[in-house]
Amino acid sequence: MADALSIIITLNTILAVLTVFREPRDIAATWAWILVLIFMPVVGFVIYSFAGRKLPAKRLFAFQGQDASLMEKKIQERVAAGPDPDVDLRVARLPRSARSLVTLFQRINQTPLASNNDVEVLTSGQAFFDWLKESLRQAKETINLEFYTFYSDELGHEIRDILVERAQAGVEVHVLYDSLGSAGTTARFFAPLTAAGGHAAPFLKRRFNLVNFQLNFRDHRKIVVVDGRIGFVGGFNIGDQYLGRKKKFGHWRDTHLKIEGSAVYYLQAHFLLDWNASALKKPMVVTADHYFPALPKKAAGETDLQIVTSGPDSDDEQIKMGYIRLIQLAKKRCWIQTPYLIPDDSTIDALRIAANSGVDVRIMLPCMPDHMFVYRATQYFASELVKDGVKIYFYQNGFLHAKTMVVDDDLASVGSANFDFRSFKLNFEINAFLYDEEVASTLASTYKKDMEQSSQQSIESFAKQSRWLRFKQVASRLLAPIL
Template identity: 85%
Template sequence: MTLAITIIIVLNTLFALITVFREPRDIAATWAWILVLTLIPVFGFVLYSFAGRKLPARRLFAYQGQDASEMLRRIRQLVNEGPGPSVDEEVAKLPRSAQSLVTLFQRINQTPLATNNEVQVMTSGQDFFERLKRSLRQAQESINLEFYTFYSDELGHEIRDILIERATAGVQVHVLYDSLGSAGTTARFFAPLRAAGGHAVPFLKRRFNLINFQLNFRDHRKIVVVDGRVGFVGGFNIGDQYLGRKKKFGHWRDTHLKIKGSGVYYLQAHFLLDWNASALKKPMNVLDEQYFPSLPKERPGKTNLQIVTSGPDSDDEQIKMGYIRLIQLAKKRCWIQTPYLIPDDSTIDALRIAANSGVDVRIMVPCMPDHMFVYRATQYFASQLAKDGIKVYYYQNGFLHAKTMVVDDQLSSVGSANFDFRSFKLNFEVNAFLYDEGIAKELAAVYEKDILQSSEQTVESFEEQSRWLRFKQVASRLLAPIL
């Protein structure tokens, strides 16, 4: 009996090593998966088959080609033909430090500066969904929606019915949703939309693909584009809980942007690429002029921004690189809001360097979990960062889901990417990086208002936690690279 157990352990360990090392991955994730596969025999391999393997490159890059290049060329042409100074002139007006961030995204994400945008900040579900519904009802040509979560609850039905009405009126409607994030929402829910001429498909999901099913790589983006002229990006999904209707979370505190201007082109471009990677039998024409109408003669606004995406289709971790660069550029303040705080070593080092250089670094996280292991890991990293003088706040007025960063008086970021391994490496994400003093001050004012409804967590308060709680935090931290 002892010999049999020994053989099983040896074989399990051997197969674990072979399984993990046959695909290149960072060392932290490698050790985390070895830990899971060796400590949880058999079941660990089942978990790995769903959550550990990489997506086949042929699926990730299926949408890239000459049409995508031509689409981006067309966008650059439209932006340069638009009102006001050229893109190069707008870049030249920025401080040299901000210019370095623009250059970074141009190189690693092929994302030029989008100039002359009108940007509105929304921090409540009531505000966001009222503006969203108003924009959807006004659609005349096309509606493109991409959400991690599209629940079939009261709000989900309301949004779907608006889409049905517009599709019936002849508007082209396309909905892209994540099958795991929208758990419980079946194809039947979207059947009336399809009957009205609209389209809805799950992201990168194929029929009869249980063998290749990947649990780990999720479409966490939140993109809405109406008539190619109005765009939305941020942290809200579609569901009742985002209106504070779920007792478990109570008030839902999030941040979203409404954009008019050239930035909408890049939201549209990323939606089209994601759609064509998922709906292979019903691709959209990325060169169709209706998706990229000419800019109005009058400049919509004065905000310059870049729409940046990241995901497992690239090793560049573009949004994480942007976060790190923002932290490096901070001279006075770097204020972060995130529901999940599970940074890797590079972001931890950047935060510590900034704090120890005299920058006012603050991180705000929720006071409650929605994923227990993730929350315990968040608590662990919060306690460690507090030791370096970083101010940590627990938001007390419901659930904080905002993903924002404010640096000094001009730079900021709002989007879908959390401050964690999953958003950095595994999820498909989208953020707007903004170069605007007014937006930075507005987000800073929101942050200060949120502090009034938060409790500061000090080194002493973390040390007063029970040993059992600290053990759960440390144990969760070991799994951080794969949570």
């Protein structure tokens, strides 16, 4: 019996090592998966089969075709005919710190600076959904929506019915949703939309695809583009909880942007790429004029920004690199809001260096979990960072879901990417990086108001936690690279 058990353990260990090292991955994730496979025989391999394998090469290639270059050329033509075609001059006018960030994204994400945008910051579900519904009802030609969560609840039905009405009126409607994030929402829910001539598809999902089913590599992006002129990007999804209607979470605190101007072109381009990679039998013509209408002769606004994406289709971790660069550029303040704090070593070092250099580094987190292991790991990293002078706040008025960063007086980021391994490496994400004093000031003022409903944590407050709670935090931290 002992010999048989020894053989099983040996074989399990060998198979675990061979399985994990079969695919290239970073060291932290490698060791985390080895722990799972060795200490959870059989069960660990089942978990790995659904959550550990990398995205198949054929699926990655779907994002790397010619569509991107064709759209880039189309956008360049539109910008050149717009009210302020000299983008290089706009870049030159930015502060030196901002120019370095623009250059970074131009090189690792092929993302030009989008100038002359009007940007409105939306920090409540009521404000966001009021604007969203009004924009959808006013659509004349096209509506493109992409959400991680599109629930079939009261709000979901309301948004879907508006889309049905616009499709019946002749508007071209496309909806892309993540099948795991939108659990419970099926093709039947979107049947009235498809019957009206609209289109809905799950992100990267294939029928009868159990062999290649993945729990990882989710479409966490939130993109809305109406008539190619109005765009939305940020943290809200579609569902009743985002209006504070779920007792579990209470008030939902999030941040979204409403954008008009040339930046909408880039939201549109990323939606088209995601749609064509998912709905292979119903591709959209990426160079169609009505997706990229001519810019008005008068500039929409004064805000300069870049739309940046990241995901497992690239090894560059573009949004994470943007976050790190923002932290490095901070001279006075770096204020962060995120529901999940599970940074890798490079991000931790950036935060520690900034805090120990005299920068006012603050991180605001929710006071409650929505994913237990993730929240315990978040608590662990918060307790470690506070030792280096990072100010940690727990938001008490419901659930904080905003993903924002404000640096000094003129740099900011708002989007879908959390401050964790999953958003950095595993999810498809999208953020707006903004170079504008007014937007930064608005976000900073919002942060201050949120602080009034938050409790600041200290080394002493973390030390008062029970041993059992700290054990759970440490154990969760070991699995951080794969949470």
